[in-house]
Amino acid sequence: MITSETPSLSRRALLGSIPVLGLLAVSACSSPTSPATPSATTTAASGAASASTSASSSAGSTAAGSVTQLAQAFQATLGNDLQAQLLQDYSLANAKLWSNLPQALLSGGMGGGPGGGGGTGPRVGLNLADLGEAQLAAFNKLLAAATGSTKGLGYEEIQQHLNADEYLAANGGGSDYGRTGYYIAFLGTPTEAGTWEFQFGGHHLAVANTYTNGSLAGATPSFRGIEPNGAFDYNGASNQPLAVKEAAFAALLAGLTADQQSQAKLGKTYSDLLLGPGQDWAFPTTEEGIQASGLSAEQKKLVLAAIAGYVNDVADDDAATILKRYETEIDDTYVAYSGTTALTEQNDYIRIDGPSVWIEFSMQRGIVLSGNHPHSLWRDRSTDYGGTKA
Structure with a gap:
């Protein structure tokens, strides 16, 4: 078992401040955890109000609570500059920009192949570190809807995964690790017509959900890795993502x-x-x-x-x-x-x-x-x- 003393709250730990989910064994019987509203040290970007109006008008008949609607709601919290980073072209080239490596090791682009990190360059999209409190809350609602409520998997696993990368940053990994190394991208525009992809990833994590006409058309490639493996303590709670x-x-x-x-x-x-x-x-x-x-x-x-x-x-x-x-x-x-x-x-x-x-x-x-x-x-x-x- 890997344990540590509770680390001091770094910028990464403050970012999101998502409640740490305790270790959930296969036989756990506690009730599912609802997406939490995080805090943040950054403020919401300017222009969010006008963006909200724009996104609402484009939502049309989008079903409330659907991934598409929640994607639109998240986008609406962003100013024009952050929306420009979030919204990327829907293309296979952009869809392939995922990796198991930290973003810092992808800056020069890396070839594919087993063990090579793969992809053709750094991840595209909006850095998780640039979101303010309301934006993070909206993003977590989207992430929870897209990744499911099964105990120890989906949304819960990803939150423990982010804690693991914070643990690495505090225990020898340095600035290449932690929540600041994760990126969010919409490839195409989230609507109930046409195709778009919700992409979220960073070190050891790739979420790549593609939606066509409002329905999930594919959820792969889906990458999960973890270091440290086994149970570890982070901010007073036990984690074991995989x-x-x-x-x-x-x-x-x-x-x-x-x-x-x-x-x-x-x-x-x-x-x-x-x-x-x-x-x-x-x-x-x-x-x-x-x-x-x-x-x-x-x-x-x-x-x-x-x-x-x-x-x-x-x-x-x-x-x-x-x-x-x-x-x-x-x-x-x-x-x-x-x-x-x-x-x-x-x-x-x-x-x-x-x-x-x-x-x-x-x-x-x-x-x-x-x-x-x-x-x-x-x-x-x-x-x-x-x-x-x-």
Whole structure:
């Protein structure tokens, strides 16, 4: 377990001041946490009133409480200068600007490839550090609506994730880490007609939800990594952002018999993700591992639970729809791993490869801290970037 004394409140900690969410184990029974209204040291940008009028008039018949409406409401809190940073062209080139690396390491652009950070340059959009109190409150409502209410996943996981990057900043990472390294972009204009993407990301995090005619068209690529891994204390509360995902993977492998584990074991070592940043649509053409059609009903449930650990990072109704599709494809889905079944050692690796779903989890060496930490990724063969390929 990784713990520390409560750090003094830095500019990053004051930014947003989102209440720290305690560690939520798989069996937690506390009630869901509503999006909190954060405080901030910056003030709202000028022109917010006129922006609000403009956004309201463009909302039209947008459903109250929908992601589109909340995106419009967030945009309305921004002045013209901040709106210009937020609103980017809807293009595949912009959609690909996500990475697992801190923004400072992307300033010169980096090539794709496993372990390389991927992408073609720095993230676009509005820096989280530039939002004032009302703007942060509006953003958190949007983020909660887009990422769902499942305990320990979605919105809750992201808040703990931001706490983890603050922890890194205070424990050796310095200014390259923390909430100030996260960016928000709308690729295209949020409306109920046409296509746009809600993009939010920074170190170890990529949210890329694409909406067409008001409905979710794709929620991938979706990247989740974390350092420190395991439980850590931040501002008096315990956090463990990837606890649910890691527990589901461990349960899946532990639920296989020794013979099934042998069938699932890959013949080579995987030191990072195959389909990380910059590796779009590079899905292997040959399945490896054990096919779920040969598993028992209970073992199939374990596979689906591991998949749900990623799908439930999107809005609840959308997640249920996606999970139904993946469940219909379960018999043609494969599970494969390398390293140990504990998934705690460097180069431990697991993947789930189906007709649509692709999920990878890879244990890496520590960068800022000693010990290991995971990278993980959810992709979809047909709906990555909302299906946009050009």
